[in-house]
Amino acid sequence: MRRRALGLLAALLVLLPAPAAAQERLALAGGRVVTNTGAPVEGGTVLLSGGRVEAVLPAGAAAPTGYRVIDAAGKWVTPGIIAGISQLGAVEVHAVDEANETVARTAPVSAALALEAGLDPEETAIAITRIEGVTAAVTAPFPGRTIFAGQGAIISLGDGRPIRPRAFQHVAYGELGSRIAGGSRPAAWAEILNALDEAQRLRNGLVSPMRDQHRDLRVTRDDAEALVPVLTGAQPLLVRVNRASDIRQVLTLRNRYPGVRLVLVEAAEGWMVADELARARVPVITLGMDNLPGRFETIGATMSNVGRMVVAGVTVALGTPDLDASFQPRLLPQYAGNLVAQGRLPGGVGLSWDQAFAAISRAPAEIFGLADMGRLAPGARADVVIWSGDPLELSSAPEAVFIAGVAQPMESRQTKLARRYRPGQPETGLPKAWMR
Template identity: 40%
Template structure:
């Protein structure tokens, strides 16, 4: 049985990136020529442009750079260059196998800690899910804790998908809270109780801020939350840390907008299946959303209004939209956010906005680096074989800080092991 063109291209890409990876440590100069370049910045889209990388930075982007000396020259004809994908919601490095409790470090069960929970110390940069998602064009991710007991899950952080031990870039980046159906379940069975707990936490955090010394000396009334949790909410009250709240039902979103206005906090709504119903209110409040555009089926009562053009309608109203990977895929397939973005484009989201929803918009929403290509900026990009939102396209080259990353992962090793009849155990496919 012959090897398909796509499989052959994948093998070639892996070998090419292994070579580049070896060279990358030396900070080489890389020139990409004659490619379609989506900068998502001031230079817009270059239909046939050149991009020069040196010492980890983008040195130049232009229609024609002429003859430039470079250790690595990439023929970009027929290819597309974009910023690296950024996952707005993942558990990368905190989970390995969902069904194996010993490989999951992203949630606390039966503990008093809530908002103060910070799982960053459990982050595993060598998780097998990181190279797998990196091979799909993912270069950064927001890593979030989960909760099985409290509406407050804890602190999220940001990473680069280098697989290095220093790959955490932003700690205590966001505070995650559950509302909606799951939040109601955690709070005792009612949305009203979940809302009361959230409001009480913010109110008591403010009370703690105004009376910290007396409270710590025990000269104050008994509070419902631990001092560690109230301390952890102070950046939220100061507007220094965003509050990521899960909510799908339109009425839930409106309640959260009212709460945000009362306490002058900066929320991000994740889920927003019925966000299109309150798109104008979200836009007016300047509250961004993270949506799963493939979750269009009413699999819960709070999602009866879900529709495939949700992202398009939100964008049209002026809401900043980020797109996550499919909910069913979770962290294991965070890179599939680009497929979801492609579906959003098919249902009315402008193409460039579709690319932004998995790159620049994510960086903007969470206040992290990345997401655009510009001279002087970090060389964090992907060279795609074709349209980046088309499922048949694949990443041929992934750069992080100007270094070509290996695209070899557990899946490609398994593929190569059983590619030929005599490979591996000798039980590969035969004609």
């Protein structure tokens, strides 16, 4: 009876109308439209309806009747930026454990952790990032007690909620993984194999459902069960790794577990094994701006890393994988622009404009199988940004942001503070500001 009632409730919810704002028909007219599916459409018009892109019209085509026209003449119209990896929605203050949901240092489980349970749609950084043109983010946990960090989510910056919960599993190898696992790469590798082998046993029914754990199990049963989707390819396995030899080692996982969908995170020396990554069709998510050998595993770091991997045929998306708060997803257009500039330096290998913009929009969507995101085409999710100019130039800024076809408030905590404490503001009723 209860199941029947729940089914009836679900059916009624499907029949309910979508929010009125999402149903508004909009025509973003006259801008330089970057579709990510071909050449830009100069003076084009993007039609949005029901939270989706309905069409991209050529220059001179009039918007159909019933659409509210928004003048984008002289502006750039693009898909929204997708942060390839971030901590958005999971960290308010990095240095305060109570405000950081990405790391579970003493939890009895690891791979079974699902980050969406700790997401905060009201986190300050969401609005700050959204008004800079970022409309979605891959939010990742960070390894704590074990090398397995848990399951991350892909969130919409419109409401801060998951578009896809439990979207991937995250594990650390290299220096970080070896340190957590006991002090060496062999120790970290043994942990990876043990966990995946236990998941394989569960998948094949070799472990009795009445038993809490296998006799040599070093991961909990919950963790092993959480890794079964990794073996089937239902969840990508994001592996944090940098050194070229470590990358080669990670690629051998496919020999033992053919169904695993590998995605590398950071990969500072990826350029040294770019041909191997391309042949294996393993994509990379990285910041792309690391050229300092700050650790032994990044001695080969170079600003041409991303360019060389892309030339070899590797799919590369930009994100902010470091927990350092200075790596902010709102700066991704700047980082992409720097990769364009890298190609203009003597001896440098960078990206074309189209490649750089794809790295912060279409590429992350493709890596995670989000076929309706990262592009402006009929049926695509209506995450759209109107920019004052070229989005990869520092002089440009978003003038309007639409997420699922809904216009977003162009305000954040920072803009409110700037307005409140601007010079000449009456002090009556306001707290004292710092005096200069």
